[in-house]
Amino acid sequence: MVERGRPNGLSNTMERTRSAIVTAARDLADTGAEITMPAVAAHARVSEATAYRYFPDLLSLLRASVMAEDLVEVLRSATRGDDPVERIGQAAEVLGRAVLRRQGAVRAVVASTIAKPSASKNRPAHRFGLIEHALAPWTERCDPAHRAEVEQLVRGLALVISAESLFALTDLCGLTPDDAIVSLATTARQMTAAAVAAIPAAPAAD
Numbered sequence: 096m097v098e099r100g101r102p103n104g105l106s107n108t109m110e111r112t113r114s115a116i117v118t119a120a121r122d123l124a125d126t127g128a129e130i131t132m133p134a135v136a137a138h139a140r141v142s143e144a145t146a147y148r149y150f151p152d153l154l155s156l157l158r159a160s161v162m163a164e165d166l167v168e169v170l171r172s173a174t175r176g177d178d179p180v181e182r183i184g185q186a187a188e189v190l191g192r193a194v195l196r197r198q199g200a201v202r203a204v205v206a207s208t209i210a211k212p213s214a215s216k217n218r219p220a221h222r223f224g225l226i227e228h229a230l231a232p233w234t235e236r237c238d239p240a241h242r243a244e245v246e247q248l249v250r251g252l253a254l255v256i257s258a259e260s261l262f263a264l265t266d267l268c269g270l271t272p273d274d275a276i277v278s279l280a281t282t283a284r285q286m287t288a289a290a291v292a293a294i295p296a297a298p299a300a301d
Contacts (some may be wrong), residue, residue: 113149115139120160124200130157131203154207161200166193167224179233183287184280186225187256191276193221194258201258222256223249233291241294248290255282 119139123130132153136146150156170189174182194201226249234245254260256279264275 109149112139112141112145116141116146116149116156117160120156120200124157124161124197127196127198129199129202132156152207153203157200157204161197166190166221167228169193170225170228174229177232179230179291180284180288182229182232183226183252183256184284186229187280187283188276190222190225190256190258191261191272191279194261195272195276198258198262202262205258205262222253226252226256230287236296238295238297244290244294248286251286252283255279255286 116135116139120130120135123134123138128134130153132146132150133143135156136143139146146156150159166189170186173185173189176182230245230249237245260279261275264270264278265272268275270278
């Protein structure tokens with residue numbers, strides 16, 4: 096009977112350890128501090144080797160702990176009206192605030208995918224969900240013949256509404272975090288306004 100009980104006991108212990116590591120990563124991320132596996136392990140009071148047994152790399156740990164937030168739902172609760180220019184500005188602000196809130200974790204994710212491009216497929220694509228939601232009322236009215244231009248706008252916006260662009264503005268241009276978000280939102284609005292002016296609506300049905 097004792098032997099049969101050991102696997103369940105071991106499983107419970109493993110689950111508690113994993114939960115402690117995930118919680119530690121989330122706690123550190125919420126401070127905005129730099130995230131490393133040694134720091135997470137120390138905060139969870141486990142060895143670094145133990146942390147790596149549960150998560151083979153930092154990206155997998157961050158995916159399990161801090162990268163599951165539904166930013167589209169945040170945007171949905173913030174958006175009012177169908178104006179694509181204003182909606183895309185709000186999308187830029189939502190992403191920017193989320194990045195700044197946990198920028199240590201986001202920087203770690205960006206760094207890991209730059210160093211190992213094959214890991215990019217495991218990176219969350221929050222920006223595309225936000226852009227799609229922000230533009231949806233407008234894209235539904237666009238002339239299908241101009242689909243290529245709409246897709247080009249989405250690609251362009253993905254370069255602007257991004258953690259990388261936010262960090263370039265703060266780290267390289269010296270903007271404050273708030274000013275960097277304003278800059279992202281302004282550029283996104285300008286790009287969208289130009290596209291809205293250039294792309295006609297779908298022909299009226301007979």
